[in-house]
């Protein structure tokens with residue numbers, strides 16, 4: 001990627017190295033225990049955490065607890081993240097403005113090991129996530145090492161995709177889509193709620209693609225091989241591959257983020273079209 005023409009976002013909250021108390025509010029030891037049990041039994045922990053807030057994760061339930069990285073590398077990564085976030089701010093501000101709306105920029109929280117969000121306590125092992133309650137994206141940078149090694153998705157555009165996907169959830173939140181879906185889910189069976197979650201996640205992938213399309217058209221960010229890197233990352237974190245890695249077999253009814261093929265398809269659709277209307281994952285029939 002070429003991010004030379006991108007401005008670093010000012011909306012980064014650096015909580016790295018801060019200790020988090022795990023007691024009291026929302027999360028806590030009980031929640032943590034449930035998450036660990038859920039991971040052990042291969043259940044999506046978010047199913048058990050519903051009611052603590054609207055968390056949308058990118059689907060890395062079986063990521064190992066990361067170790068800390070060297071400081072020099074981390075500062076480089078911090079700058080990278082700030083530029084990608086800055087790029088999404090520019091793109092979404094323009095798109096919202098064209099539609100007569102104002103884009104409220106999200107904050108991106110960098111943390112290490114564990115963090116307290118308005119949606120509850122979260123461990124780095126759960127992967128990057130967006131919390132609709134405080135409108136913040138949370139990421140532990142050591143996740144990128146897992147993306148590279150454990151998920152076999154190297155490359156800077158793969159890393160940018162992770163942020164753009166979480167920002168996609170913020171866009172859904174701004175547009176009221178997230179609230180509508182959660183309200184529907186609260187009245188649905190588990191199976192239907194999962195299917196709705198898949199549509200929400202695939203839309204976030206498509207919105208990530210919309211950002212890439214705009215930023216590339218306007219500021220030429222993509223280089224040879226970038227799109228393949230991004231699509232590979234989308235495939236590697238598809239539910240089927242995640243389940244296979246975690247438990248050795250695949251249960252399609254348990255999908256909450258979409259299969260590898262679906263994630264690639266919707267991310268590509270956004271990248272290629274740059275057209276928001278192409279990201280309507282809700283008003284079509286069964287998703288292929």
Ligand SMILES: [Zn+2]
Nearest residue numbers: 056057058201
């Ligand atoms: Zn997501």
